[in-house]
Amino acid sequence: MRWPDLPPLNSLLPFEATVRHTSMTRAAEELHVTHGAVSRQIQNLEKSLGVTLFERGTRALRPTPQARRLAAAVRDALDQVDTAAREVARRERGGPLALSCEPTLLMRWLIPRLPDLASQVPGLTVHLSAGGGPVSFDRDPVDVALRRDDFPVPADVCRSPLFLERIGPVCSPDLAERLRDGHGFAGGGEGEEDEVADPGGAGVAAAGVTGVTILHASTRPGAWADWQRLTRRRVEPDGEQTFEHFYLALQAAVAGVGMAIGPYALVHDDLVRGQLVAPFGLVEDGTGYHLLSPQPPERDERIAALLAWLRAQATGL
Template identity: 80%
Template sequence: MRWPDLPPLNTLLPFEATVRHASMTRAAQELHVTHGAVSRQIQNLEKALGTPLFERGTRVLHPTPQAHRLAAAVRDALDRLDTAAREVSRRERGGPLALSCEPTLLMRWLIPRLPDLAARVPGLTVHLSAGGGPVSFDGDTVDVALRRDDFPVPGQVSRTPLFLERIGPVCSPELAERITGARGFAGVTILHAATRPGAWDDWQRLTRRRVEGAAQQTFEHFYLALQAAVAGVGVAIGPYALVHDDLVNGQLVAPFGLMADGTGYHLLSPRPPEQDDRVALLLGWLRDQAGEL
């Protein structure tokens, strides 16, 4: 054996958990074993090392300084093993990359650009799904997620910024002439989306403009409100990424311009993108596309 002084490896997980919790009971709960199993492994470790690792009181368990030192080394080794295992398993498995994207961004920005992705990164296959808000990477159902940062992101999740959110009223060119005149929004239908009900309030707060005396219509999804704006039904708040193509081709105009609202879109992944070649390739392409915005 190359490491003759190593203690029994099966004792180290219960030991580290016991030090971290200062409790064998909580360590047993975390590891889904009995209190007795944890106690036996701690005793085996102390026997192998020839030194006590805990000061045992009536109801309190105090790790010794030596225990804290050993637990820190075990934790560092486990972190390294976890990182290496994830990296190896991802690189060797390869295959399609499962990308979750907010529905309206998926429909109006990402899907129209997929032919460019196929042409420029031919070795990458992406499986798309629509989803919003917090994402769980447990179970490998989702590899990466494209999200607006309007919710807390866990510290262990890698977050790579792509572009800032910019918003403003958008409408057909014909309606634009009406709302920039003396009557403003009077008599014009204001379009809302149930999935982002505060969009107009955000714009009014940023610009200190008031939108009053207009009819209101609410759609179930943001992309329906934007499609209604294209059709001339009324005026919607248009995030730039979601209306970029319509602004370029003249189907929509932004008569008051667009301004940053303090949020942005990020690529979320369970570990840094450089640890998975597929994610690194996707990120490079997304950054190129985001450069248009």
């Protein structure tokens, strides 16, 4: 053995945690072991070194100066081991990256752009799965998740912002023309703009929506109410229809069934192709999309590459 004077290595973790917390109980909680296990390891370490490392009072546990010096050295050594392990793991990671993405965003925005990902980042293989809401990287078989920040994100999860959410009513060009001719868009009120610029290229003198079927999605039932709150426009529909998923509601809008609330990322391609128009434009709703990961993206070159590509794709949103 090259290091004959090393103390028992299995005692160093509980020792360092005890010094840091000045408590065997909290050290045990951090390491997920019993108080007795920590106490035995501290005793083994003191016996090995031939010194007392803690002044034990009735309610306090005070590390000696020698204990603090040793704990600092152990902490530095552990930091070096941790850094080296991450470097090795980063170099060895070459397998597929498991990405969970909200279903409609996956179908309408991400999948159509995968050929560009293969072209721009040829060494990256991504396995896709549909999922929404909170994600547990300890439990779920995913490496990263693309989510809208409409739920609390744990403090230990890294959030890398991608783009802001913008929403507005969308419909087929034919329906927009029929509604315009039939005055299905309510006229502008006093003090309101006569025309609203919109990414769909269908500016409409309007203050609200009337005479049209509005389309809802069960997965985001408050979308119309959110838009009304943000714009203070009225909605007086002729009818309403609810679909199980946002994707279905947007497909119904493309088909001319009615008017749906379209988040920009989900309708961007349809607006560009002219399959949908946004008569009232789009407004920010205060949320945004993020790439969630269990560690900073720069620690995994696969995640860093995916994030850079996603941000490049999001520049037009």
